[in-house]
Amino acid sequence: KQEVTQIPAALSVPEGENLVLNCSFTDSAIYNLQWFRQDPGKGLTSLLLIQSSQREQTSGRLNASLDKSSGRSTLYIAASQPGDSATYLCAVFNAGNNRKLIWGLGTSLAVNP
Amino acid sequence: SQTIHQWPATLVQPVGSPLSLECTVEGTSNPNLYWYRQAAGRGLQLLFYSVGIGQISSEVPQNLSASRPQDRQFILSSKKLLLSDSGFYLCALTGRGADTQYFGPGTRLTVL
Numbered sequence: 001k002q003e004v005t006q007i008p009a010a011l012s013v014p015e016g017e018n019l020v021l022n023c024s025f026t027d028s029a030i031y032n033l034q035w036f037r038q039d040p041g042k043g044l045t046s047l048l049l050i051q052s053s054q055r056e057q058t059s060g061r062l063n064a065s066l067d068k069s070s071g072r073s074t075l076y077i078a079a080s081q082p083g084d085s086a087t088y089l090c091a092v093f094n095a096g097n098n099r100k101l102i103w104g105l106g107t108s109l110a111v112n113p
Numbered sequence: 114s115q116t117i118h119q120w121p122a123t124l125v126q127p128v129g130s131p132l133s134l135e136c137t138v139e140g141t142s143n144p145n146l147y148w149y150r151q152a153a154g155r156g157l158q159l160l161f162y163s164v165g166i167g168q169i170s171s172e173v174p175q176n177l178s179a180s181r182p183q184d185r186q187f188i189l190s191s192k193k194l195l196l197s198d199s200g201f202y203l204c205a206l207t208g209r210g211a212d213t214q215y216f217g218p219g220t221r222l223t224v225l
Contacts (some may be wrong), residue, residue, distance in 0.1 A: 034213065043117075043203055043216035089157070091214075099145060099164065100172075101214060105156040 002027045002094050006104035013080055014112050021075040021107045023090035028068050031093040034101065035064050035075050038087045047088075048075070052095070080111045115140040117217035119204050125223045132177075132191040134220050136204030139185065144206040146187040147214070148179055151201040163187060199224045 003026045013019055023033070032051045036044040048057045048064040050073065056065040063076040077084055087108045091101035116139045126132060138144060148160040159172045161179035169179050176195060180188045187204060204217040 036214075036216075041201075041219075041221070043219045044205075044214075046213045046215065049213050099170075100147070100159055100162055103157045103159075 002030075002092065002102045004090060004092060004102050004104040006088075006090060006107050008107060009105065010108040010110075012110040012112065015080060015082060017080050017111075019077050019080055019109075021077070021088050021109070023073040023075070023104055025071045025073075025092050025102070027094065028071050029095040030068065031095050033064075033066055033073050033090060033092045035062075035073075036089045036091065038089060038106070040086075044089065077109075080109075082111050082113050085109055085111050115144070115206060115215055117204055117206060117215060119202075119217040119220050121220060122218065123221045123223075125225060126194050127225055128196055129193045132189070132194050132198070132222070134189040134202055134204075134222075136187040136189075136217055137185055138187075138206055141185075141206065141208065143184060144208060146181065147205040147207075148187065148189050149203040149205060151203065151219075152199070157203070160189070194224045196224050198222065 005024045007022045030052050032049055034049045035047040037047050038044045048059055050057045050064055050066040052068055061078040066073045087106045089106040091103045118137045145164050147162045150158045150160055162170050163181040166181055177191050202220045205214050207214045
């Protein structure tokens with residue numbers, strides 16, 4: 001059974017720092033891995049999707065990497081800003097069951113001015 | 114691009130009352146649709162998903178039900194709400210296959 005874990009559960013950093021959020025999964029047979037952002041009281045916004053055949057994806061100051069064999073993904077945020085404060089969630093689509101995502105519990109990020 | 118509408122945005126209901134939450138989508142055809150619940154301080158819990166009209170898969174046995182009467186409409190219902198049904202309900206969609214998942218704005222439900 002696929003399980004997704006995110007570490008740390010919470011993170012507080014000063015503005016301007018580069019930071020890394022971690023996501024691990026127990027079964028490497030995945031279609032893709034997705035990173036989302038959730039602001040308090042809001043729905044989720046898709047940030048990046050990495051296909052199982054890819055190693056990384058970039059969007060602006062965000063870079064997500066995928067090491068399928070070790071069951072790990074990282075989300076790198078460069079030059080963090082207070083507007084980056086949110087909860088970041090990762091999720092995977094299992095190969096063979098592409099109908100539902102398996103979710104981590106998220107990392108709550110606070111970027112302090 | 115696809116858009117997901119949910120209403121109401123907030124809802125306060127007494128224990129034992131019925132519930133109907135509606136989700137409609139635009140800008141896509143034949144999507145997979147999902148209902149999630151997010152309880153305070155907890156992760157996303159998948160409640161139901163649907164791959165087509167009238168096709169509902171239930172992930173968690175409980176007093177909730179879902180229906181998909183039209184391709185772009187997904188409804189979450191309950192005959193009698195429990196206190197434990199309080200939470201933030203999110204509707205989501207993907208295209209066919211393992212695609213990016215898009216979320217609606219959510220409904221905050223408080224059961225008193």
